[in-house]
Amino acid sequence: MVMSPVRAGTPLLEICVDDADGVAAVVAAGGDRIELCGALGLGGLTPSAALVAHAVASGVPVHAMVRPRDGDFRYDAADVALATDEIRRLATMGVAGVVVGAMADDKRLDLDILARWRDAAAGIAIVLHRAIDLVADPVAAVEQATALGYDHVLTSGGAATALEGADVIAQMVMAARGRLSIIAGSGVSADNVATLIARTGVDAVHASASVREDWGDSRVLAMGFAAGPRRRTSVDRIAAIRRGIGEG
Template identity: 75%
Template structure:
């Protein structure tokens, strides 16, 4: 795969604060996945943060996840997620990122279908909940049938580089009906090889560094669960450069 072909693949960066949004915009990535609390795997971001991200001019896909933990949601969680989708659309996001499980091994396809209907005016992404199902490749067929636009996946493995074969199989199963985004463990050092080996339509990375708190009481008092994950503009630039795009002068 030559550089022109690689450059057609999108670079999406996930961030959870205003500083990260600004770094993505300066570095020249293609899209923002906006979350709250990346340290918890990403939750629904605040309205103010969403508005800030939308003002960046980049397409924003916003996480819809009303709580941390698993993706088997109670009725109260679902009601909250529904309202979050409506409000995110009103704030101008280009897409929403969702996921729900029926049990520990199957997607909740009925709920995913309802969210597709609710978010009909914007793109909809199934997140890495798909990596928990018994057969992620078979699940692609069902998700495509629901009319989803994207799937974010690590191929059923902890990281995308470990899940190369699974991602490639999911790309084949998608057959161009939706975009497969390869995410988890993606960096400037492995993104091009990942695209070449899988044919994924996009790569997804946090491009973050772990930064210890200057005051040790922050974690001890329960204000954080560990070091802060801080978006690194240099890492975004390096990833964009590797992919043949971005503000790399």
């Protein structure tokens, strides 16, 4: 297994970003790891090669999202082939890991696809993302991810937010038994991070730490150039979550 660096004794803080300003904010505020995506407004897609190179150059460990399209996580052969190629390419670009997920149907992980992607990511860490929150039994799915050789699982415990799913996340941590890292994500903020860590025992948390931008020009939305207002990664919010972790 290829585990990304963590700070001994203190839960790691991972921030998801989708632009160069977000990378700079993580560096400025002292985030431990970047989950790098394209189009966070669509739930996160595979980032561009230039953005990956920029993030890697920051010196902060980078986990790059590999998601070939928006929508659900039931992929056809073309989607799988494209994502597999992306994983192999990213593994040569200096990322610490990749973030993936695939469903066989509405309630089961696609273990065959996930195994193929684990093989493609040889030499770097691989994360099962919140597709696990769609399965019928997220706790049992931790055992499946472990058996496949995954290194991390990002989860909200099957709930809308990690705090709402805290009891299930705690069970997932127990099921992992240190064989992989459980990362709590969704709705994580400075106000709840200490409680979340105390209730779950996770060794990493995941947040966007973002604020909504005021664009001013409504034509951007009206002409279909965006699905909604952009959110900007906030140095102050990252720092506040960091302080909240220290209070846990």
